[in-house]
Amino acid sequence: MAHPGQTPPRHPPRHHSAARPARAHPARAQRPRHCPVRRSLSITRTGQPILTSTNHDETTPLGRLVPWVLSGRSAGALRGQAEALAGVTGAPLDVGWSLATTRAAFEHRAVVLGRDLADFAAGLDGAHVVSGVASRPGKVVFVFPGQGSQWTGMAVELLDSSPVFAERLAECAAALSSFVDFSVVDVLRENRDLARVDVVQPVLFAVLVSLAAVWRAHGVEPAAVVGHSQGEIAAAVVAGALSLEDGARVVALRSKEILALGDGGMASVALSAEAAAERLAAWGGELSLAAVNGPTSVVVSGDAGLLAEFVAGCAADDVRAKLIPVDYASHSAHVDRIHDRLLEVLAPITPRTADIPFCSTVTGDFLDTSTLDAAYWARNLRETVDFAGATKKLLADGYGVFVECSPHPVLTMAIEETAERAVVAVGTLRREDGGPARLLTSLAEAWVRGV
Incomplete structure (x- = not known):
């Protein structure tokens, strides 16, 4: 070897x-x-x-x-x-x-x-x-998470050790440069501004797309892609549904519009979708079910003050709930404020039929990627993320290997819980362990399971 x-x-x-x-x-x-x-x-x-x-x-x-x-x-x-x-x-x-x-x-x-x-x-x-x-685990899916897998110093070691990663990241940075006023590489190396949504989302997009390129360089090809919230943008680029430039436009300009929201919040809650919906009913639509990640893992979003009350109520009932460190409420009625603006700034994109099947977490099913227009990306930000539904669809269609292309695995556990059977779910990098050793250990973990 x-x-x-x-x-x-x-x-x-x-x-x-x-x-x-x-x-x-x-x-x-x-x-x-x-x-x-x-x-x-x-x-x-x-x-x-x-x-x-x-x-x-x-x-x-x-x-x-x-x-x-x-x-x-x-x-x-x-x-x-x-x-x-x-x-x-x-x-x-x-x-x-x-x-x-x-x-x-x-x-x-x-x-x-x-x-x-x-x-x-x-x-x-x-x-x-x-x-x-x-074993014979089934077809390979590349999984792209939304915001939350980032960490200070992520992927910096790969910039110096993986030409494939560095080259693809440079291409992503060039595509983003028309829409942002910062250097992706500088943000990664200097550990700055990752708390800003209009910085972290474009930078994370570049890292996800580049990690996918590394897996492919090592011979692991996706038979399908799936993304969670913002991660769908990277998934669309890797699938061939969006050009790199269009993907950069969507993630950069959409994250700038999110800045206007600024008075909301999000929380992860250890409840089923049904139990969460029942609890949310008491809030009269002021809070929303933002994401269904797995059988007992959801995200709730809405007004920051009301969300804090909701989390406190969960704690009082011995339900695990934790505020996510963001100041906006994606996948809630808050997004309606920027709907028209999203349609305007994203209008120039030209989606196309993908080379690789795209399983949508907006619909919970495969879809024709030529429909991934501005309206779709507005829906992607507004509607509930049905990651559990998309996972079930993939499993039903014979997909059994889930490779999370991210700086830290945040969806592998939800995938395993949803599957209720043996599947291969591996990450790529890990928090504070983002160099070639961790990357290639992940590749080894995939191989010993039959990938």
Whole structure:
């Protein structure tokens, strides 16, 4: 397997003893087991492990962590493969390349990460291991969250370690430059203004689109896309329903109009949609059901003062509720104030039929993306986000792998709760862990589950 950022060897390296037969051992858990990784891993999807980038320019100068991919027909066989690593004497990079490209991939899988032979000698008991049992989980969906996954310093390490990410982010920044007065890269590097809706939403859009490009560079292609609220804009661009320029227009100009709202709020509440609606009935339409994320996860929005009373009432009844740190009320009657203005500033966009199916969280179903005009994006901001409904539709249509392209996973748990069956739901980066090591650990988590 090629080290991240290096072109694969011109000739395959010699075989090593890492593939010796193994004795049986007890079965291990099916869900991935992983430990923190300090450097980087690269993964490709070509029938072999998605562990060597399809883009030879994808570099990782931050470190020399090498992945060794292992698999076996049983847990015992897998452990035997790992134990055989103790006897390997070749260069870690050459061994990794050989393991990734010359061995069949069986159901029981592990990725062992290390920088030298001593790291690999510990096998499955080492410090940096991802393991799981592969299945046939279904078609891949790229998932794009709305505002909330951002964090100070997000994705900065990828700017310096992933040419694919950096190039796509530069393209997003160029598209946004016609509509904003700030540099996307400067905002990320200097950790500034992320509390402003007209800054965080365009910057987050650029990060989501760029993370999707990285997954695709590693061979993971979406069979469908789904987005939550603002995330639908990134989903539409990745699907091919909107040009990058039109996506930039929608996210930048719409977020500027949201500034005019300024006297509302939003809260996450641990209730079902039905229970939330029953509780909201007492407020006579002053508060709205903003989003249905999962079986017991909703968002409520409306006037800030009334929302605070609502949250206090939930707490008194032992219902978990938490104010979201925003000063506007998306997906509520507040949006009606800017409806006409949204139609005006977004009128120039030209939606088109997507290359990839687009499952709408406005309708809870697939739709013809040529209808993603200004009126749709006004509805996207005004109406309840039916993420749970869209998830159910995807599951019913055979989609079983959900890759959240975001700086921190905020929807994977809701997806798993909605599914009520085994699905693969993986994030990309994590809060305070946004470098190539985390990215590529996520890729390993996908591979060991059968992606």
